[in-house]
Amino acid sequence: xxxxxxxxxxxxxxxxxxxxxxxxxxxxxxxxxxxxxxxxxxxxxxx
Amino acid sequence: xxxxxxxxxxxxxxxxxxxxxxxxxxxxxxxxxxxxxxxxxxxxxxxxxxxxxxxxxxxxxxxxxxxxxxxxxxxxxxxxxxxxxxxxxxxxxxxxxxxxxxxxxxxxxxxxxxxxxxxxxxxxxxxxxxxxxxxxxxxxxxxxxxxxxxxxxxxxxxxxxxxxxxxxxxxxxxxxxxxxxxxxxxxxxxxxxxxxxxxxxxxxxxxxxxxxxxxxxxxxxxxxxxxxxxxxxxxxxxxxxxxxxxxxxxxxxxxxxxxxxxxxxxxxxxxxxxxxxxxxxxxxxxxxxxxxxxxxxxxxxxxxxxxxxxxxxxxxxxxxxxxxxxxxxxxxxxxxxxxxxxxxxxxxxxxxxxxxxxxxxxxxxxxxxxxxxxxxxxxxxxxxxxxxxxxxxxxxxxxxxxxxxxxxxxxxxxxxxxxxxxxxxxxxxxxxxxxxxxxxxxxxxxxxxxxxxxxxxxxxxxxxxxx
Numbered sequence: 001x002x003x004x005x006x007x008x009x010x011x012x013x014x015x016x017x018x019x020x021x022x023x024x025x026x027x028x029x030x031x032x033x034x035x036x037x038x039x040x041x042x043x044x045x046x047x
Numbered sequence: 048x049x050x051x052x053x054x055x056x057x058x059x060x061x062x063x064x065x066x067x068x069x070x071x072x073x074x075x076x077x078x079x080x081x082x083x084x085x086x087x088x089x090x091x092x093x094x095x096x097x098x099x100x101x102x103x104x105x106x107x108x109x110x111x112x113x114x115x116x117x118x119x120x121x122x123x124x125x126x127x128x129x130x131x132x133x134x135x136x137x138x139x140x141x142x143x144x145x146x147x148x149x150x151x152x153x154x155x156x157x158x159x160x161x162x163x164x165x166x167x168x169x170x171x172x173x174x175x176x177x178x179x180x181x182x183x184x185x186x187x188x189x190x191x192x193x194x195x196x197x198x199x200x201x202x203x204x205x206x207x208x209x210x211x212x213x214x215x216x217x218x219x220x221x222x223x224x225x226x227x228x229x230x231x232x233x234x235x236x237x238x239x240x241x242x243x244x245x246x247x248x249x250x251x252x253x254x255x256x257x258x259x260x261x262x263x264x265x266x267x268x269x270x271x272x273x274x275x276x277x278x279x280x281x282x283x284x285x286x287x288x289x290x291x292x293x294x295x296x297x298x299x300x301x302x303x304x305x306x307x308x309x310x311x312x313x314x315x316x317x318x319x320x321x322x323x324x325x326x327x328x329x330x331x332x333x334x335x336x337x338x339x340x341x342x343x344x345x346x347x348x349x350x351x352x353x354x355x356x357x358x359x360x361x362x363x364x365x366x367x368x369x370x371x372x373x374x375x376x377x378x379x380x381x382x383x384x385x386x387x388x389x390x391x392x393x394x395x396x397x398x399x400x401x402x403x404x405x406x407x408x409x410x411x412x413x414x415x416x417x418x419x420x421x422x423x424x425x426x427x428x429x430x431x432x433x434x435x436x437x438x439x440x441x442x443x444x445x446x447x448x449x450x451x452x453x454x455x456x457x458x459x460x461x462x463x464x465x466x467x468x469x470x471x472x473x474x475x476x477x478x479x480x481x482x483x484x485x486x487x488x489x490x491x492x493x494x495x496x497x498x499x500x501x502x503x504x505x506x507x508x509x510x511x512x513x514x
Contacts, residue, residue: 003075003124005514006136009395012066012404012471013135013142019400020150022208026159026414027474028426029212029248029270038404039393039472039503044210046397 050468054508055374063468065139070511074116075124082128086138097125144459147405151454156206161416161427164189165218169254170294173285174347187419188223194230196440197417202241214248221255231267253298261305273302276318277330303338311340318344321355325364328372335386343389348480357494366501373505377512393506404471410478411453425453428479463491469503
C-alpha cells in the first residue's frame, strides 16, 4: 500500500477461538504491583 | 473504533477492536474520520464512499490547513482504507462483551499468590502502603507452616492450571529469607506429583542482598524485582533507613551485580515516582546509565492529601516526560545502547488473547494475597482492609461474595472503559486504585487512566519506529 503501512499484530478476534487458557502470567506478578498492564504479557501458546 | 494520534513524527492509527496498528501518511490521517463517519452511516460502497469523502473533504478543509492532494490520490487512499476495512483491520466492531461475561462466569481457580512473607522492613519508605514498614503496629514474619499451607491451598485450588506464580513480597522478604528458601524447596517438591510448575518472584529493597541469596535466587526465581527509584537524591529522599540516612549507596552495587549475574534478563529495577520527581524520565535514564537494561518506574498511588501524590494538574508535565523518554529510548536503541522500560513494553504479535485483555488483573479470583498469619485478601493493596478479608489458608475462601464482586470486574463493567482506546492494554486498570479513590472496585482512577493512555501511545510509537 502506498499510503498505509500495517504492523504485524495478533488478530484479537481470532484469539477468541483458542484463548482463555489462563496459563499466562498474572499482570501484577511482573513488576507493576500498582498498574494493571496486560499488553506486554506474552501468550503462553505463542512462546 | 479507531484511535488516531501523532507521536515523534509518526501518524499512528490503532484499530481498537482488531488490535491492528497502521502507520499512515498525512492524507489518510486526515480523511480517516470522514470514512469512519460514513461507515457508521452504513455507507460501504466504494464508489459512494469516495464521492462522499471528496465532497466532505473539500468543504471540511475550508477552515483547516488543506492537504495538497489530487482527487485521484484521495480516491486511492480511500481504496486502501476500504481494503483494510474489508479485511477486518479497520473499523472492526466490538464483538467481545458477551464473550467476556461468559468467560468471567467460569468457575475460577487460584493460580497466583502474593505471599507477605515479612510484615517488617529495614527501610522506612515514605510512600509505603504498609505505613513506612510499621504495618499498623502489627509487625510479623510468616512462619514456614503458614507458607506451606498457602502453597497447599494454591495447588488444591488451581484446577488444571500448570503454571502457578508465587511472589515473595513484604515488607522486606529477605528479613525472613530462611522461610523463603524452605517454601521454594517445598513448592518444588509438589511439582511432579501435581503436574505443576511454580514460578517464583522475589521483590527486595536490596539491603540484605548478598552472594548466597543471589545464587539461590538465580537458580529458583523466575523474576527478581529490585526496588530503586532512580537518582540518588530522589531515592534517598523517599527510601531512607529508619534513622533517616539514604539507602542508595548501599544497594546500587548489589543491584548492578544482581543484574549482571542474571545476564540482564528476568529482573526489573523497579522505582516509584512521586510529585517530588515529576521529571521522572531523568530517573529512568539514570538507571539506564547505571547499566540496567530492564527498568520499571511507575507513578505512586497515594491518597490525594499526601504531599507527594500525583495530581491532575501534573498530567501535562508527566505526559511530556513519557514522550521525552520514548524519543530518547529510540535514540539509544538506534545507537545500540537500548534498554527496556516496562510500561512501554507491548507485544503486538504474541501478546495476550482477548479474554486476558478484557477480563481484568485477576485480583480476588485467580490472584490473592496472603498475610504472615495466613489471611487471604484480593491482592496486596487490600491487605489490612478488613472489609476485604476473604478467608484464610486453613479454611480457604469464606467470603464468596467478595470473590464474586471481583469476578465481575472487567472493562465492560466500567463505564469509562467502553469508549477508551486503551482498554485492551490495561484490562480496566487497578481495582485497588479504583477503590481507594472512588470506593468502588469497578470505578476508574482517572489520573491513572490518562497516564496509561499516554504510555500505550508511546509503546505503539516505539513499535512503529521499528518498521
